[in-house]
Amino acid sequence: MSELTWELKKLNDLERKTEELSSQIKAVTKDDRYTEIDDDLIKLQVKNNKLKHRLSLIRESIAKEAKSDAMEVTESISITEHLENVFARAIALAFPEYGNTPVIIAPVNSASAKYGDYQCNNAMGLAKKMKEMGLNRTPREIANELQKSCPLSPIINKMEVGGAGFVNVFLSKDYAAQALKNILRNGIKPPRVLKKRVLVDFSSPNIAKQMHVGHLRSTIIGESICRLLEFLKHDVIRINHLGDWGTQFGMLIAHLEERFPDFLNKSPPIGDLQHFYKESKKRFDTDEEFKKRAYNRVVSLQSGEPNSRKAWQLICDVSRKEFQAIYNRLDVTVKERGESFYQSHMLSVVDLLRKKKMLEQDEGRQIMWSDEDRSGVPLTIVKSDGGFTYDTSDMAAIRHRIEEEHCTWIIYVVDSGQSTHFNTIFKAAERCCILNPTVHRVQHVQFGVVLGEDGKKFKTRSGDTVKLSDLLNEGMKRSLEQLCSRGREKILTAQELIKAQEAVAYGCIKYSDLCHNRISDYVFSFDKMLDDRGNTAVYLLYTYTRIRSITRNLSDDFCNLEKILDTVEIVLNHEKEWKLAKTLLKMHDILVKCSKDLFLHFLCEFCYEVCTVFTEFYDSCYCIKKNKDGEIVEINRSRILMCEATAAVLRQCFHILGLKPVSKL
Structure with a gap:
């Protein structure tokens, strides 16, 4: 805060006193008993006037200073945060003793636009605090003081005090x-x-198992979170924590060695890993000799025995190709890092916990309590057979991420069923000083399950888990049927039809997931998600293509957008023009809100609002006028620019949500 601002803070109290003295002067001069004004009162009045003049000059200087700072404001601000700063300054100036009061800014519902666009709701809270201190000021008086103390801002046209304050x-x-x-x-x-x-x-699927609907939410939510944080210019590392270590690989390797003894020289046909896994699991559960051999293979794998590592690598390679095919279709980018990566790190984390004397013996295993009071469930760090667990690998992972990756924010996008596990890991990491909560933010971004239309867990008719590849194939089939039902195959080229089909199929699956509060379960329904009415990906994509078609009608008129921007001003006289403009400028508020707790349904709601408000605008405000022969006779270039701005906002939001806009649909 500048020196002028500090000076004004000191003089504010004096101003209130001079106002009281001014009232006394007025009372004296109106009293019939006084025929002439006392000399002292005259001096006081002169002093008052000088002080008011000084205050006026300081306020003017501060306003200029604030205006100079504010001229740097661009479209890349959060309006809410900007207003919070404005009113924080006002509170500090008007009521210095309450300068640390959190500012409360709320958007005004569009139906109440006559009362403004945003409200500062601090006056009533300040009045309550003052009353506790023995000061009686009405909220409306306080609101007037705040309004008077606000610095100029280029985003504010005017302020009014209304209601109770x-x-x-x-x-x-x-x-x-x-x-x-x-x-x-x-x-x-x-x-x-x-x-x-x-x-x-x-994402985090398991090697040797096909990705299924249970991986859908983590993959979609995680990808969008990465895109959001990358847009906000954070340094983002995307990690796919694959399950590629442990007992199941002992049984897979033992089964591979027996079924395909020549696997070291010739790659076996194990493309259907799911079937391969089921075979080995059945033997593991029924054949004690095979079970013993499988456990031995776990030991040989973890000790680095070449043949076991070769067999393990073959299994991983087949899975990796299947996973990547799904990621390519969903446009997901993620760096693979399996549990095996942390093998050496698990050894070192065990040594660390031993040195800190945080491991205890418990029936042959070594455990760690996350709290010193031993509440909850302990972590199993070393099993009775000397092997490691998920607890060990997660402790090693969080240590590596903080100490070697130098991350200050770690996000785990995993279902709600794992909340107890992650809370325990976070507390344990804090207890052994791996994690410093004043420096590091660790967050479990949990989500509910996908339900079928019967309200139960989403499964096939036979009761099996739905494979993700089958789900995507069904989406492609349904989206093509919908496009053809509208006769789009007759209008679009073959290439345009494929792009539209993919945009609708994958977009509706992603959006149906993201538009719900992630903590809740949601019902998977192709019929609902392919509906072109309401808050669906199809409605958003159709609105976008509608906007793009407007500019397409203008042919070469808008090829040189830079030139148009130099010669055309955007005019916001019509109420629907103004409503659309204000809606578009809420984007940064929404992005900041999404980034705080990583709830993406707020961005989906914003996209839907943009599309509905644009429809109101387009229905009420002509952009292009045509004669009865269909020839363009008039173009409102200001409104065309608003169409282009709307398309730009939707494109950016679509990118974060993983939707692919198409110019024709």
Whole structure:
């Protein structure tokens, strides 16, 4: 805060006193008993006037200073955060003793636009605090003080005090018009946030098992979280924590050696790993000799025996190809790092815990309590046979991520059923000083399960888990049927039809997941997600293509957008123009909100709002006028620019959500 601001803080109290003295002066001069004004009162009045003049000059200087700072504001701000800063400054100036009060800014419902666009709701809380201190100030008086103390801001047109003490903020149309032009000229820039090195652990299927519907949510949510944080300019590491270590690989290797003894020289036909896994599991459960051999193979694998490692690598390679085929279809990028990666790190984390005397013997195994009071369930760090567990690998992983990857924010996108496990891991890591909660943020981004339309866990008719590849294939089939039912195969080229089919199929699956609060379970229904009405990917994609078709009708008129931006001003006179502009400028507020607790359904709701508000705008405000012969006779270039800005905002949101916009659908 500048010296002028500090000076004004000191003088604010004096101003209130001078106002009281002014009232006394007025009372004296109106009293019939006084025929002439006392000299002392005259001096006081002069002093008052000088002080008021000084205050006026300081306020003017501060306003200029604030305006100079604010001129750096671009379209890449969060309006809510900007207003929070404005009113934080106002509170510090008007009521220095309450300068640390959190600012409360709330958007005004569009139906109440006559009361402003945003409200500061601090006056009532401040009045309550003052009353506790023996000061009686009404919320409305406090709101007036806040309004008077607010520095100038280019995004604010005016402020009014209303109701019981709300400060209503009306946004500037000039600012909004310029912000929309900046979007078109420079692209959408991210809001400014404190940059962090973030690791996102997501998807995490198991080797030798096909990806199924249970992996769908982690994969989709994790990918979108990565895209969101990357857009905000965080340094993001995407990790696929594969299950590629442990007892199941002992039985797989033993089965492979017996079924395909020549596997070291010739790759066996084990493409159907699911069947291969089921065979080995059945033998493991019924054949004691095979079970013993499988356990021996676990030991040989973990000790690095060449033949066991070769067999393990073959199994991993087949799985890796299947996983990648799914990731390619869903446009997911993730770096593989299996549990095997942490083998040496598990050894060192065990040594660390022993040195810190945090391991205890318990029926042959070595355990660790996450709390010193031994509440909850302990971690099993070393099994009775000397092997390691998921607890060991997760402790090794979090240590590696903090100490070697230098991450300050670690995100685990894993189902809600694992919440107890991760809470225990986080507490244990903190107890042994791997994790410092004042420096590191660790977060379990949990989610509910996918349900069938019967309200039960989503399965095939035979009761098997739904394979992800089958689900995607069904989505492609259904989306093509829908497109053909609208006659799109007659309008689109073969290549355009494939792009539209993929955009609808994969987009509706992703969006149906992301548009729900991730903590809740949700019902998977192709009929609902392929509906072109309501908050669905299909509706959003159709709205986007509708916007793109408007500019396409203009042929070469809008090829040189830069030239248009230099010569055309965006005008926001119509209420639907203004409503659309304000909606688009909420994007950064939404992105900041999504990034705080990683709930992406807020972004889905925003996309739906943009599309519905755009439809209102387009239905009420002509963009292109045609004569009865279909010839264009008039173009409203300002509104065309608003269409382009809307498309730009939707494209960026679509990218974060993993939707692929197409110009024709």
